[in-house]
Amino acid sequence: xxxxxxKIMVTVTALPxxxxxxxxxxxxxxxxxAETPSDELAAFFVxxxxxxANGLDYEWTAFADEELAIQAVxxxxxxxxxxxxxxxxxxxxxxxxxxxxxxxxxxxxxxxxTYSKLEDLDGEPILLHSRGxxxxxxxxxxxxxxxxxxxDRSYVPGSANRVAALLGGxxxxxxxxxxxxxxxxxxxxxxNFNVLEMFDVEASDEALFGNxxxxxxxxxxxxxxxxxxxxxxxxxxxxxxxxxxxxxPDGPIGQLPEEILxxxxxxxxxxxxxxxxxxxxxxxxxAMADLEWYSAAGQLEGDxxxxxxxxxxxxxxxxxxxx
Amino acid sequence: xxxxxxxxxxLSAVILFGAWEIAGHIPVSFAFPTFxxxxxxxxxxxxxxxxxxxxxxTLKPLAVGIAISAVLGIAIGVWVGLSRFFDxxxxxxxxxxxxxxxxxxxxxxxxxxxxxxxSKVLVVCIMAMPVIVLNTAGAVRNTxxxxxxxxxxxxxxxxxxxxxxxxxxxxxxxxxxxxxxxxAGFIGAILAELKITPTGVGDIITYSRSIAxxxxxxxxxxxxxxxAVLFLNLLERVxxxxxKGNQRGYASx
Numbered sequence: 001x002x003x004x005x006x007k008i009m010v011t012v013t014a015l016p017x018x019x020x021x022x023x024x025x026x027x028x029x030x031x032x033x034a035e036t037p038s039d040e041l042a043a044f045f046v047x048x049x050x051x052x053a054n055g056l057d058y059e060w061t062a063f064a065d066e067e068l069a070i071q072a073v074x075x076x077x078x079x080x081x082x083x084x085x086x087x088x089x090x091x092x093x094x095x096x097x098x099x100x101x102x103x104x105x106x107x108x109x110x111x112x113x114t115y116s117k118l119e120d121l122d123g124e125p126i127l128l129h130s131r132g133x134x135x136x137x138x139x140x141x142x143x144x145x146x147x148x149x150x151x152d153r154s155y156v157p158g159s160a161n162r163v164a165a166l167l168g169g170x171x172x173x174x175x176x177x178x179x180x181x182x183x184x185x186x187x188x189x190x191x192n193f194n195v196l197e198m199f200d201v202e203a204s205d206e207a208l209f210g211n212x213x214x215x216x217x218x219x220x221x222x223x224x225x226x227x228x229x230x231x232x233x234x235x236x237x238x239x240x241x242x243x244x245x246x247x248x249p250d251g252p253i254g255q256l257p258e259e260i261l262x263x264x265x266x267x268x269x270x271x272x273x274x275x276x277x278x279x280x281x282x283x284x285x286x287a288m289a290d291l292e293w294y295s296a297a298g299q300l301e302g303d304x305x306x307x308x309x310x311x312x313x314x315x316x317x318x319x320x321x322x323x
Numbered sequence: 324x325x326x327x328x329x330x331x332x333x334l335s336a337v338i339l340f341g342a343w344e345i346a347g348h349i350p351v352s353f354a355f356p357t358f359x360x361x362x363x364x365x366x367x368x369x370x371x372x373x374x375x376x377x378x379x380x381t382l383k384p385l386a387v388g389i390a391i392s393a394v395l396g397i398a399i400g401v402w403v404g405l406s407r408f409f410d411x412x413x414x415x416x417x418x419x420x421x422x423x424x425x426x427x428x429x430x431x432x433x434x435x436x437x438x439x440x441x442s443k444v445l446v447v448c449i450m451a452m453p454v455i456v457l458n459t460a461g462a463v464r465n466t467x468x469x470x471x472x473x474x475x476x477x478x479x480x481x482x483x484x485x486x487x488x489x490x491x492x493x494x495x496x497x498x499x500x501x502x503x504x505x506x507a508g509f510i511g512a513i514l515a516e517l518k519i520t521p522t523g524v525g526d527i528i529t530y531s532r533s534i535a536x537x538x539x540x541x542x543x544x545x546x547x548x549x550x551a552v553l554f555l556n557l558l559e560r561v562x563x564x565x566x567k568g569n570q571r572g573y574a575s576x
Contacts, residue, residue: 066533067529067532067533070354070535071352071354071532074352074353074354075351075352075353075354075355076352085535087533087534087535087536088353088354088535089535090535091534091535091536091537092353092354092535092537093353094353094354130521130529130530130533131521131526131529131530131533132529132530132533132534133533154520155520155521156438156520170437298534299534
């Protein structure tokens with residue numbers, strides 16, 4: 001009995017050291033994705049391939065949602081994450097910084113034919129992604145800018161699910177992303193729905209962020225990564241078809257079903273046209289837009305003009321890549 | 324002088340919350356608040372009515388689901404325990420229900436029953452009912468034959484034997500099943516609110532997480548655990564009152 005206990009004690013004490021050592025040796029960047037690889041991540045994976053060619057060693061883990069990805073970076077299990085952790089940066093005092101704007105909050109209010117402009121939605125129920133999420137923020141800003149108040153807000157995560165609710169007649173108004181809007185409006189059912197005109201949003205939907213201490217200790221790797229992202233985003237704006245061409249057929253995107261891969265060119269052509277991506281990785285413009293947007297949306301506290309973008313963005317790698 | 328059982332309970336609570344407080348101060352993660360911060364958030368949410376509104380929403384599927392599971396579960400369990408045929412008919416269903424990875428099956432439930440209360444009640448029932456049914460059936464089946472025979476020799480009817488012999492004899496295990504089932508029901512209610520549509524306590528958890536208000540998130544989780552513990556203690560009292568002399572002591576004493 002005593003021998004067994006002793007063995008257990010030895011294992012328990014040795015385990016953290018063994019794990020710690022193996023982690024310290026591995027110079028691999030651990031990336032926390034906020035969703036499983038899909039067409040929307042194709043450009044990101046092309047950038048990862050380019051970075052790998054320049055010597056970046058990485059591994060990625062897909063989390064079920066953005067908040068889990070943020071928490072994994074907060075706790076140090078992951079180095080780089082996907083999302084817009086403004087609230088976490090301000091509230092938890094964690095030294096997180098954004099490096100690159102991956103996509104903008106391009107969402108579209110879609111309704112049945114009953115409504116033809118945003119003002120018509122005053123007092124009407126609306127279907128959104130989640131409380132406190134991006135579409136909720138858009139709804140808040142629509143309310144404050146146009147001086148209206150939506151009726152009951154109900155929440156169904158996932159644009160595709162909200163489209164299903166719209167088609168099933170369980171909702172009359174919702175806010176959905178670009179690719180689902182295009183799919184819906186180009187389908188036969190599209191004739192039954194309106195896409196309402198909305199102001200332009202420059203704020204980030206997804207951004208790349210990491211722990212500042214880690215970023216500063218790994219400047220070289222971070223630089224390779226940001227360089228690769230910027231080059232892909234610029235090339236994509238010149239020719240959206242490079243994403244399909246450069247996608248590694250054995251990678252996570254290349255393994256997606258053929259029907260999805262066949263639509264990649266269309267997806268990126270639409271996205272570039274609609275301004276979903278910023279060819280310069282966002283930078284200061286995006287940072288300012290984000291502070292204003294997320295303050296209006298209730299994720300950040302305080303006057304946006306008093307907030308310092310350096311507290312939220314680490315611009316050095318992007319500035320260097322731009323030169 | 325406190326009795327031993329109570330002082331041990333208080334001691335273990337102090338150790339647990341003390342460890343939580345220390346872990347929050349280290350901190351183990353920026354996303355992990357201290358015990359005091361969480362309790363502050365809990366008090367604030369109870370004060371401004373957020374918690375009350377949330378529980379009004381969460382208790383709907385929870386109460387309905389647990390009531391259905393308890394009543395139907397014990398009834399089916401007794402039946403299954405008494406009859407070989409119903410054992411053959413029903414047991415496999417509940418064994419499959421218990422083993423099924425529910426979180427993965429939720430999309431199927433949504434497909435069939437929508438995103439409303441029905442789906443959430445079903446999640447609670449699927450979590451709670453199998454343990455209750457299987458425990459009850461097992462207990463009923465294992466009632467000692469000798470006391471049943473004794474009943475018969477005193478000319479008891481079948482109903483008398485069920486109500487006065489089998490159920491009291493099976494009560495400790497039935498209640499053990501109820502406790503396990505109801506704790507699983509609490510898990511189910513929160514699972515439903517996290518996975519189907521965020522309402523009530525599930526909404527506080529997801530919303531606080533999305534705005535990085537971690538003390539509120541942990542306060543909501545803490546409150547549901549507290550409620551579950553209180554409810555299970557209440558159940559223990561009910562058992563003690565109903566079946567005096569039959570209980571055999573529990574770890575939670």
